[in-house]
Amino acid sequence: MSQAVMAPAIIDPTIIDPAVWGLSVSGLGGLEILHRRCANGIAATICGHQTHHANVDGTWYGTWMNDLFFGQRGGLWCGSPAQQGVFLAELRKIARHVQADGTVPYQIDPDGQRANFNPPGVDLDRAAEFVLMVVRAWEMTGDDAFAEDLLPACRRVLDGLARQDVDGDLLPEGRSLTGPVTAVGSCASVSYIGDTAKNDYKDFGVSLFYHHALLALSGMCADLGFPGSRALLARAHAVAESARATFWTGNAFAAWIDRSGTRHDDWITGNNTHAVITGMADPSMAAAIADTIERERETLLIRTPGRVRLGNFAPGDCSNQPEDYWNGGAWPLVTGPLQIALARTGRWNTLAAFVERLAQRTPVSERGFHEAYNGTTGAPGYADGLLMNNGGFIWGLMEGSLGLGLAGKTMTVRNRVLDSLLPTTARCTWRGRTVDLEWRVGDGSITLDDAPLPLVDGVASITVARGTAPLRIRIAALPA
Template sequence: WETTGDDAFAVELLPTCRRILDGLARQDIDGDLLPEGRSLDGPITGVGSCASLSYIGDTAKNDWKDFGASLFYHHALLALSGMCADLGLPGSRSLRARADAVAAAARAAFWTGEAFAAWIDRAGVRHDDWITGNNTHAIITGLADEQMSAAIADTIEREREALLERTPGRVRLGLFAPGECSNAPEDYWNGGAWPLVSGPLQIALARTGRWATLERFIERLAQRTPVTERGFHEAYDGATGAPGHADGLLMNNGGFIWGLMEGALGLGLAGRTLTVRNRVAKTLLPATARCAWRGAIVELEWVAGDGSITLDDVPLPIVDGVASISAPARAKAPMRIRVAALS
C-alpha cells in the first residue's frame, strides 16, 4: 500500500490484518502482552523446530517467548495504526496504544543492558544470545529507544570483526549450544552470514549515525559475499565466507536492496510520504536511480554537495537531515529528486 497507493486494496485487507493481530494477542498465554509459542523437548533436529520464525532462523531453538515474534508483532501494530490514520479509518489510536504497550513489555522482558535477548524459555530462563537481525530491526521500528539503539550500535562496533569484517551480515554472535541448532557450526543460522540481515544492519547503522562503519560494511559485503547472476546465495560460511545453499532467493536479494536504498542511500516510506535523507555513504557517490512510487516515476540523483535536496529543481525544507515528499497526483512526467549529499 505504501508503494502503490492502492487504497481499495488496503481497505480490503484491513479485516484480515486485524484478525491476524488479534490472533497474536490470543497467543499471550501468561498475560504480559507478548505472544508465546510452542516449547519442544529434546534437541533441535531440522527445519521447523523453532517456536516462531524470525531472524534467529528456522533450525534454531527459541522456545516459548521469542523476541523476534514480539518485534514483528510490534511492527505490524505500528504499520496498521499508521495506515488507518492515513486512510481515515477507525482504530488507529487503539492500535498505537497497543503497539506502545507491547514495546514497553518487550523492553522489560528482553533488554539485557546492551542488547535484546533472543528468547525466554518456559522455565523463565532468559537466553541472552545476540541475534543481529532482531537487534537492528528493533532500531528501525523504535522498539529500541535512543539509548538502546546506541548500545546496540556500540555492540556492532565492538564486534565488527565478527559481524562486519569476517562475516558481513552474520546471523548471531558465537555459536548455539549443542542441540540448540541443527546447522553445523559456522553454517547459516549457527554463525553463518545471511544476506537478508544486511538490510536492517545498513539501516540501523545509518539511523545511529555510524557512517564510517556503514561504509566499511558495504565494502566488505562486496568483497566477501560473492554473487551469481541471480544474486546472493542463501548463506555464507561464518569462518571462510564460502557461499552455500541456494542462490537467487528473493528474501536475500530484496533484503539487501531494502538496506541499500533506505540505509545507504537514505530513501524511506512512511504511509503516504517519501523521505529523503541528505547524507549518504560517500563511496556510493555519484549515483542515480529510477523507481515507481504511487503511480509516479521517480528519478533520483545523488552527488556530493551541501546537503540540499530539490524536487523538480525546487529546494525542499529539511528537518533533522530529512526532506519529506507527499504522495503526488498521478502524473505522466517523472518526479526529479536531486540530493547534494553530505558525506
C-alpha cells in the same frame, strides 16, 4: 520443507522492462553490479502474475511468507510497475487463505489453490509480516482500494497474535519443545533466528514483528481515515514497553525465554538491528546495539557479512553444525537491517566499510546472493538467487545507505550519504509515478522538480497524490 516441482517462468511479457529500476549508477566500484544481480534475481523468481518463488530455481515452490517479506522490502524499490503489481496480486492471493482466527499460511502454491499451515505457535512472525507487506505495498503503490480490501484480514491477524499471549504480558508466546533440537526447531519466530533453533515460548522476534505490524497498520488506518488507529498505536506502545522490560539485557535484546523462565541472551543480529528501525530500541538501546556491531565488526560485517549471530548456539539449541547455516553462518537478508541501523545511529565509517565489503568481496552469482555463507570460511551455500537475501540487501541499500524511507503517503529523503557512494542515481515507482533520484556532493539541500524542500534534522518529506507525472529529486548530499 521444499517442493521441487517446476522452475519459475515469467508468463506476462509486460513484467520484462528494459528500463533500469533501483540503483543505476554508483561511485563505489562493484555496487552497481551487485545491485543488478540481486534485482535480476528477484525478477527471475516471478512465476505468473501472483507468485514469487522463494528462490530462482523454484526449489522452495510458491509463495513463502518470510521469504516474500524481505523480497518485497527490496523488490518494491527496484521493480517496474508491472513487477510491483505482482506483489499486490500475491498479497490478495494470501489474504484469501487468512483464517477467521487470523492464522496465516506459511506457503501457498502459485495458482493460489493450495495453502500450507504450521502447527499452532510456530512462525508467528510470518503472520505479522503479512500485515507489514500489505502496508508497505500500499505505501509504495498508493493503491487505496487494495488497502481497504485487505484491512479486515490484517485486523484478524493482529487480533490472533494478541490471543497468543497466554501469561498476560501482551507478548505472544509460541510452542515449546522437549529435548534438544534434532531437525526443525521451536520456530516461535523464524526470520532472523532461523528454523533450526530451540527458540521456545517467549521469543523476541515474535514481539518485534508484532510491534512493527501494529505500528504500520495504525499509520495506514490514520492516513486513510479507517477506524482503530489510536487503539492500534496504544497497543504497539504497550507491547514495546513490555518487550523492553522482558528482553533487554543492558546491552542487547535476548533471543528467547523458555517456559521454565530461563532467558537465552544470545545475540541475534537481525532482531537487534530491526529493533533500531522500529523504535523498539530507544535511543540509548540503539546506541548500545550499534556499539556491539562496531566492537564485533570483523565478525559480523567483514569476515562473513550478515552473520546471523555472535558465537554459536549452546549444544542442543540448534540442529545445524557450528558456523553453518543458522548456527553462525551469514544470511545476506541480515545486511538490510544492518545497513539501516548503522545509518540511523550515525555509524558512518562502519557502514562505509560494510557496504564496500559487500560490493567488492562477496561471492554472488548472476542471480544474486547464495542462500547462506559459512561463518568461518565465507564459502557460499549451494542455492543461489534467494528472494529473501536479494531483497534484504536492496532494502538496506535504499533505506539505509541511501537514506530513502516510506511512511504512509510520504517519502522521506535524507541529505547525508556515504561519500564513497557519490555520485549515485536511482529510479523507482512510487504512488504510480516514476521517481528519478540523483545524489551528488553538495550543501545538503534537496529539491523536487528544481524546487527546494524544507528539511527537518536533515530529512525532506514529500507527499504527492497518486498520479502518473514523473518526479525528479536532486540531493546535494553532505558526505558522511
